[in-house]
Amino acid sequence: MTCTEFLALLDDLIDDTVSPEMRAELQAHLRRCGHCEVILNTTRKTIEIYRSHEIYDLPAGLRERLHAAIMARCKKGC
Amino acid sequence: MSAIQPIAGELEPHPDVALVAQVRGGDVSAYDTLVRKYDRQIFRIAQHITQNREDAEDVMQDAFLKAYEKLDQFQGNSKFYTWLVRIAVNESLMRLRKRRTGKMVSIDEDIETEEGSVPRDLADWAPDPEQNYNQAELGEILRKTIQGLPQGFRIVFVLRDVEGLSTEETAETLGLSIPAVKSRLLRARLQLRERLSRYFHRKKGPGETRNDK
Numbered sequence: 257m258t259c260t261e262f263l264a265l266l267d268d269l270i271d272d273t274v275s276p277e278m279r280a281e282l283q284a285h286l287r288r289c290g291h292c293e294v295i296l297n298t299t300r301k302t303i304e305i306y307r308s309h310e311i312y313d314l315p316a317g318l319r320e321r322l323h324a325a326i327m328a329r330c331k332k333g334c
Numbered sequence: 335m336s337a338i339q340p341i342a343g344e345l346e347p348h349p350d351v352a353l354v355a356q357v358r359g360g361d362v363s364a365y366d367t368l369v370r371k372y373d374r375q376i377f378r379i380a381q382h383i384t385q386n387r388e389d390a391e392d393v394m395q396d397a398f399l400k401a402y403e404k405l406d407q408f409q410g411n412s413k414f415y416t417w418l419v420r421i422a423v424n425e426s427l428m429r430l431r432k433r434r435t436g437k438m439v440s441i442d443e444d445i446e447t448e449e450g451s452v453p454r455d456l457a458d459w460a461p462d463p464e465q466n467y468n469q470a471e472l473g474e475i476l477r478k479t480i481q482g483l484p485q486g487f488r489i490v491f492v493l494r495d496v497e498g499l500s501t502e503e504t505a506e507t508l509g510l511s512i513p514a515v516k517s518r519l520l521r522a523r524l525q526l527r528e529r530l531s532r533y534f535h536r537k538k539g540p541g542e543t544r545n546d547k
Contacts, residue, residue, distance in 0.1 A: 295456070306526070307495065323369060327369070330362055330365055
């Protein structure tokens with residue numbers, strides 16, 4: 257397996273949608289290729305960081321204000 | 335038997351189904367519950383697309399009001415949440431269009447770039463790279479980095495990886511094919527990784543200053 261072939265399946269490996277046979281092939285490539293191992297680990301980390309940090313928080317005050325505005329309009333039938 | 339079947343939506347009705355039915359029956363307070371359940375996600379998605387706080391506030395209100403008005407058109411063959419997200423994505427794109435005085439805005443914008451499709455930065459990251467920054471710095475890095483992605487990649491990454499929609503739901507929400515979602519997701523992930531690398535590199539030796547500004 258080449259690095260290009262590995263990269264084409266990177267998402268399937270990350271999302272765990274590969275067959276056991278393909279997984280074994282991908283892992284065999286990883287054992288030989290430090291670069292692809294770095295790409296796999298840092299791509300996983302990229303996803304994890306974005307998932308675990310709310311970069312656009314909705315502050316409580318704003319939330320209540322928007323919520324009140326929405327519900328007031330709904331109660332009037334929009 | 336049915337308790338161990340995890341296939342969503344086939345056996346156990348999603349809890350939103352009952353809330354939607356209550357709203358349709360005239361119970362406005364059930365809508366209150368739905369708004370509180372999803373307002374943060376809708377606000378985040380709107381902000382990712384419009385990249386503007388005021389627009390995101392407007393989109394959030396408009397999306398929930400439009401969903402309320404159109405609730406009779408909700409078929410129930412998709413989840414209420416993905417239906418709501420679709421409305422919010424469309425409202426966000428409309429808002430962008432207004433800002434650009436009528437210029438067409440679509441989720442296909444700017445996706446022709448090949449940048450980042452082939453990883454160039456192959457250096458490893460520090461073990462917990464985010465620990466090298468305080469919350470404000472990290473937030474700024476993450477915002478700046480994702481804002482630099484082409485719109486068509488950013489939306490797919492946000493829906494699929496940040497908000498946790500499935501590939502199929504993302505495709506349905508954006509009106510894209512499943513292969514298109516997969517291809518955009520891979521490129522979005524690789525481009526983000528490439529761009530974050532400059533902040534998260536493992537330090538090479540003592541005395542080296544981090545390269546964050």
